[in-house]
Amino acid sequence: MTTPPRYLHPAAIPPALRGWVLPVLIVFLWWAGYASGRITSPLFVSPGKVVDSALELIRTGTLWQQLGASLARDLAGFAAGALAGLTLGVLLGLSRLAENIFNPTLNAFKQVSIFAWVPLISLWFGLGDLAKVAFIGLAAFWPAFINTLSGVRGVPKELVEVARVLGFGRLQLVRRVILPAALPAIFSGIYLALIYAWLATLGSEYLLTAGVGIGNLLTDGQEQFRMDNVLLGVILVGLIGFGFTALAGGLERYLTRWQRR
């Protein structure tokens, strides 16, 4: 860490608590604005109301149902997209010929913004779970593919030569040399894919509106002017995104720990 410039003195608040100052202040102001009775807009609900509606949704089981549906969709799309991206990335990374033939096409497809696929997906697959998983899979595919490709391409030539000298077979070469060497790049791809997939899960629930999910909690709340449900949804989405990021980061550190030895 760099030392602070002279004109700023670190706060007297203990470091671990400093990050909490602003959130606590915001919640306090939010509550104070409510308690003072000054703000009467129907769009303004108290923090307590949000907690109440959360408890209500938990009690009726609706929340678990929605959360479960979203997460299942997210994981299915993530698994499909990341696996496809990984496979294709390794394939194109290993074979010059395959890369030369397919890469320009894939590059052209990559340019099309992910949202632009929605109408086509909805025409082909409807508005149900299949369409959503296809959309999420597409979102997860690109980062996994791009990073795997560049990781495999970036494996030092010397390593491959040594493996050749040692008489490694093709499969051995891939499993023992190329994949481990490309692992950090692959992981940053998977990590991005996990985050994109969650983004896309929410997007798919907005755009392909059928069924249950956290996205539907938000859209329904918006339609019914239930600010408490909207805010609850926003908080939940943030927490899950945070959880995924932490999970992926931890997993990445764990699986590439041999590199730091």
Add this chain to the structure above:
Amino acid sequence: MSASHSRRQHDWRGVVAPLLFVALWQVAASAGWVNTKLIVSPLAVLQAGWQEITANGFAHALAASLARDLAGFVLGSLAGIAFGVLLGLSRWADRLLGPTFHTLRQISLFAWIPLISIWLGYTDQARVLFIAVAAFYPVVLSTHEGIRSVNKAQFEVAQVYGFSRWQRLVRLVLPAASPQILTGLNLALIYAWLATIGAEFLLPSFDATGVGATVIRGRAAFRVDVIIVGMLVIGLTGYALNRLAQRLEDRLLIWRGPAH
């Protein structure tokens, strides 16, 4: 489409796959192997594209989307640079605001949609705000990072020369951090275009014009040809914006000398 202009040498084999793909697509559609309601032929797409441009004011729609994109991008990146500078220069701000910012960053961009639409309605302001939020995050992160990486010795030199706060910012911090800031702006431009299409999908209104709105109309009318025309234009525009940003970045950073 024409990656052949890049520095890489041209490889004709890259053209084979797309051509084969389009040919197969055309044959499959005209021979009736597929449901032509769901998969229209490339020729039909070309026709639809021509019709959209000549009769339905497609250029106007594209201009509306681009204007929105640009407005959101400028707003978001200016705010992003300002906030990034604040976080980068002030330990206080970083400690107090940083954690909240990083938590907010985790909130999927889409979660903002209901809030934005409740606050601003299905208006152009709402769309521009959404685009600005999308552009904001990458700029903050890269600006912060760029400022953090400014050489400490340069600060000391600035102190010796008695630079004022403003001078230090304009003469030292911003130029030194400009490579990272430009990277962030480049990313923001890509995100902003993505968000432009997203905003037209997620915050629709019947009187809205734009490429995304055209695609939605195609969807409602079950016109796959119009949808594909829209997708092509969205892709090409994104590509063009990206190239433009890259050129501009190379131009602006020419003072650094040849890379590596």
